[in-house]
Amino acid sequence: xxxxxxxxxxxxxxxxxxxxxxxxxxxxxxxxxxxxxxxxxxxxxxxxxxxxxxxxxxxxxxxxxxxxxxxxxxxxxxxxxxxxxxxxxxxxxxxxxxxxxxxxxxxxxxxxxxxxxxxxxxxxxxxxxxxxxxxxxxxxxxxxxxxxxxxxxxxxxxxxxxxxxxxxxxxxxxxxxxxxxxxxxxxxxxxxxxxxxxxxxxxxxxxxxxxxxxxxxxxxxxxxxxxxxxxxxxxxxxxxxxxxxxxxxxxxxxxxxxxxxxxxxxxxxxxxxxxxxxxxxxxxxxxxxxxxxxxxxxxxxxxxxxx
Numbered sequence: 639x640x641x642x643x644x645x646x647x648x649x650x651x652x653x654x655x656x657x658x659x660x661x662x663x664x665x666x667x668x669x670x671x672x673x674x675x676x677x678x679x680x681x682x683x684x685x686x687x688x689x690x691x692x693x694x695x696x697x698x699x700x701x702x703x704x705x706x707x708x709x710x711x712x713x714x715x716x717x718x719x720x721x722x723x724x725x726x727x728x729x730x731x732x733x734x735x736x737x738x739x740x741x742x743x744x745x746x747x748x749x750x751x752x753x754x755x756x757x758x759x760x761x762x763x764x765x766x767x768x769x770x771x772x773x774x775x776x777x778x779x780x781x782x783x784x785x786x787x788x789x790x791x792x793x794x795x796x797x798x799x800x801x802x803x804x805x806x807x808x809x810x811x812x813x814x815x816x817x818x819x820x821x822x823x824x825x826x827x828x829x830x831x832x833x834x835x836x837x838x839x840x841x842x843x844x845x846x847x848x849x850x851x852x853x854x855x856x857x858x859x860x861x862x863x864x865x866x867x868x869x870x871x872x873x874x875x876x877x878x879x880x881x882x883x884x885x886x887x888x889x890x891x892x893x894x895x896x897x898x899x900x901x902x903x904x905x906x907x908x909x910x911x912x913x914x915x916x917x918x919x920x921x922x923x924x925x926x927x928x929x930x931x932x933x934x935x936x937x938x939x940x941x942x943x944x945x
Contacts, residue, residue: 672729682733687736689783693750698814721752741755760821770837811864881899883933890915917934
């Protein structure tokens with residue numbers, strides 16, 4: 639990695655911080671951009687993102703708010719991170735806007751200068767604040783990067799795209815933020831209208847009756863799903879390695895440097911063959927939007943047991 643590239647990103651970070659101060663501090667009842675957990679200039683992806691789309695997410699974890707997710711992403715940015723995580727009237731910045739972040743796969747990451755997540759609070763008052771901040775920040779980032787405010791259009795390289803749109807049109811198996819927003823009374827139509835037209839406030843939804851908190855979307859046990867160029871056959875179970883086995887970002891590709899050891903277990907959601915190896919696919923607990931892989935057979939030889 640070239641020194642001048644790092645320097646350029648550091649200088650860009652300073653410039654972005656200055657411009658944010660000019661843009662947001664003069665707003666009435668403005669949300670706050672908190673940079674306590676922003677990645678340092680030599681952390682994260684150094685590539686400049688193409689200014690094509692804004693990616694809208696939710697955090698996919700009903701047990702933590704935006705602050706906790708920002709802290710976690712700052713600590714584990716080598717695995718995944720986005721630019722902003724919303725928590726009430728605060729937007730925690732993690733990645734540097736304008737640069738690639740790792741939130742929705744290669745295509746989305748490279749084409750989005752701003753990926754924004756709303757936290758998963760089921761408290762109506764907190765949700766009202768988070769949703770207002772979510773909409774305002776999406777609109778502000780779109781204006782900053784001259785991106786159209788149309789939601790999930792058929793134009794591949796324009797507008798605001800949800801992670802669900804990326805799943806339907808590019809790759810993946812995640813449907814955020816629609817399921818969470820719907821659970822809080824926000825339809826797709828309202829979400830699209832608010833992004834296009836803005837909203838000073840929203841009608842606070844009545845607290846939904848939730849017998850089971852909304853969990854991150856997982857594949858069913860039938861069919862397949864895509865992870866980049868790989869087609870994963872859906873199957874659920876538990877794999878018990880009988881030796882140390884490396885964890886990969888793709889089947890046998892991009893070793894994470896972490897291993898599963900004998901005595902540990904992997905709850906998998908599918909399997910795929912690459913070369914002479916068969917791999918189980920699983921979603922790591924820290925971010926169930928990701929899929930990681932562990933070899934379970936080497937040319938027919940079992941590398942552990944299944945249950």
